[in-house]
Amino acid sequence: MIAPRHILGTFDEALASLRNNVLMMSSLTERSLDRAMKGLFDRNDDLCANAIADDEEIDQLEIQIDRDGVAILLRFQPVASDLRRVVSAMKLSSNLERMADQATTIARRARKLNQHPPLAEVELIRPMYDHGMSMFKDSVDAFVREDVDLGRAVVPRDEKLDELNRTASRKLIERMAQDPEQLRGYLNLIFIGRSLERVGDHATNIAEDAVYAAAAEDIRHQSFVEAS
Amino acid sequence: MADSDPTVVERAGRPAEPPPTAEPGPPLTFEVKNLSIWYGEKRAISDVTLNIASNAVTAIIGPSGCGKSTFIRCLNRMHELVPKTRIEGNVLLRGEDLYSAAVDPAIVRRRVGMVFQKSNPFPTMSIGENVVIGLRLNGVRNQKFLNEHLEKSLRMAALWDEVKDDLHKPGTSLSGGQQQRLCIARALAVQPEVLLMDEPCSALDPIATAKIEELIHELKSQYTIVTVTHNMQQAGRISDYTAFLYLGKLIEFGPTTKIFTNPSERQTEDYITGRFG
Numbered sequence: 001m002i003a004p005r006h007i008l009g010t011f012d013e014a015l016a017s018l019r020n021n022v023l024m025m026s027s028l029t030e031r032s033l034d035r036a037m038k039g040l041f042d043r044n045d046d047l048c049a050n051a052i053a054d055d056e057e058i059d060q061l062e063i064q065i066d067r068d069g070v071a072i073l074l075r076f077q078p079v080a081s082d083l084r085r086v087v088s089a090m091k092l093s094s095n096l097e098r099m100a101d102q103a104t105t106i107a108r109r110a111r112k113l114n115q116h117p118p119l120a121e122v123e124l125i126r127p128m129y130d131h132g133m134s135m136f137k138d139s140v141d142a143f144v145r146e147d148v149d150l151g152r153a154v155v156p157r158d159e160k161l162d163e164l165n166r167t168a169s170r171k172l173i174e175r176m177a178q179d180p181e182q183l184r185g186y187l188n189l190i191f192i193g194r195s196l197e198r199v200g201d202h203a204t205n206i207a208e209d210a211v212y213a214a215a216a217e218d219i220r221h222q223s224f225v226e227a228s
Numbered sequence: 229m230a231d232s233d234p235t236v237v238e239r240a241g242r243p244a245e246p247p248p249t250a251e252p253g254p255p256l257t258f259e260v261k262n263l264s265i266w267y268g269e270k271r272a273i274s275d276v277t278l279n280i281a282s283n284a285v286t287a288i289i290g291p292s293g294c295g296k297s298t299f300i301r302c303l304n305r306m307h308e309l310v311p312k313t314r315i316e317g318n319v320l321l322r323g324e325d326l327y328s329a330a331v332d333p334a335i336v337r338r339r340v341g342m343v344f345q346k347s348n349p350f351p352t353m354s355i356g357e358n359v360v361i362g363l364r365l366n367g368v369r370n371q372k373f374l375n376e377h378l379e380k381s382l383r384m385a386a387l388w389d390e391v392k393d394d395l396h397k398p399g400t401s402l403s404g405g406q407q408q409r410l411c412i413a414r415a416l417a418v419q420p421e422v423l424l425m426d427e428p429c430s431a432l433d434p435i436a437t438a439k440i441e442e443l444i445h446e447l448k449s450q451y452t453i454v455t456v457t458h459n460m461q462q463a464g465r466i467s468d469y470t471a472f473l474y475l476g477k478l479i480e481f482g483p484t485t486k487i488f489t490n491p492s493e494r495q496t497e498d499y500i501t502g503r504f505g
Binding site: 011077081082084216 | 464488491498502503
């Protein structure tokens with residue numbers, strides 16, 4: 001449901017600007033991750049360099065979103081859904097910034113891998129990438145559309161990403177024993193897998209924040225809450 | 229959660245639910261049941277049912293003309309001072325019907341004190357006389373008793389240190405914020421059970437407002453406080469429970485944290501976020 005406009009038009013403008021910056025940040029983060037992974041799969045150093053360069057703009061947007069969020073809290077003292085949207089936007093930007101850091105890590109490792117002959121095991125990473133990016137896109141969609149069901153559905157998908165990472169790591173460690181010559185390459189792939197696993201964690205956080213923003217429901221650490 | 233809170237009794241358009249009986253709720257000062265009030269032909273309050281918890285601050289919010297002031301005035305029968313007023317329903321003060329024929333309105337107003345939007349110390353009286361006038365009108369002549377209550381009331385209103393050497397000066401010589409605290413001291417002197425406050429800070433600057441808010445926080449350990457405010461941030465700061473009235477109807481009532489973070493009713497959300505009103 002589209003909320004009616006506030007009586008105070010400047011409040012609507014400030015909220016819209018905050019939201020636009022979050023959307024911009026998420027599309028830049030998605031692009032950065034895409035570039036880093038394409039740089040790995042296509043062995044393209046230029047794409048890796050672009051992914052690394054994207055990070056600065058994303059960092060600046062994080063600062064801007066924090067500044068705007070604090071200004072809205074200070075100036076308009078939002079309550080209810082407005083308050084949740086502002087708090088969630090600020091948390092979202094923090095998660096996006098960390099995702100972009102993972103893109104930088106992946107791009108740096110990919111550049112190192114590109115200096116050596118290709119490794120067939122790079123294909124172990126592809127399902128993780130597909131799964132992690134789908135979680136990321138759905139979590140941002142859940143936030144943008146205030147779709148509680150979609151946000152809720154993203155969270156358990158992290159389990160599969162963790163499993164894919166464990167499987168890939170196990171196979172890469174086996175390969176290290178079989179082919180010590182390529183040890184550095186396999187290590188770089190393990191770290192790239194770990195970065196993608198972290199992307200899934202951040203996507204989970206974003207999905208949880210999306211549910212909180214839309215429905216005021218805190219779904220974090222549910223297993224812990226249920227256990228206690 | 230608000231839904232299980234025994235003070236959350238009614239929302240507009242739904243039948244009043246009885247408080248759950250499984251667990252005892254907080255002690256109640258007022259039980260308002262199906263209250264409607266008319267001024268002549270105009271219905272100012274429509275079928276409001278809610279419980280007001282003891283030793284807590286309940287804020288009444290809503291746009292101008294929604295019936296906030298009428299509602300709190302009916303809690304000490306002040307609205308009866310307006311001609312052609314009619315009431316239906318019940319207001320129980322600690323279980324006793326305020327509107328039964330046997331109840332003297334003057335006694336009700338002693339038990340349920342009131343502080344108004346604009347400070348109104350008696351202009352011909354000194355600071356000290358302003359505070360004890362209620363006791364004098366109730367026949368108290370013992371000067372020692374009056375002096376004790378003068379100091380006690382001014383201390384409770386956080387004004388004693390500022391005026392203790394000027395008790396003989398006119399009440400109107402004080403600043404606006406001090407005058408409002410003097411009125412609170414005057415209300416406290418007759419030892420009421422409840423304090424009603426109708427926009428007590430709307431004429432005050434931010435510092436004086438902060439002092440009154442702090443005072444409200446301190447007083448609630450001894451009194452039940454019901455306050456009307458247009459300032460929603462203030463309602464969020466000072467109250468434990470919030471009732472949202474609109475067009476004379478109770479739209480939503482519950483713990484303030486719930487109302488200001490996740491109201492159940494769309495109208496409440498739109499009002500508190502500044503989308504209508």
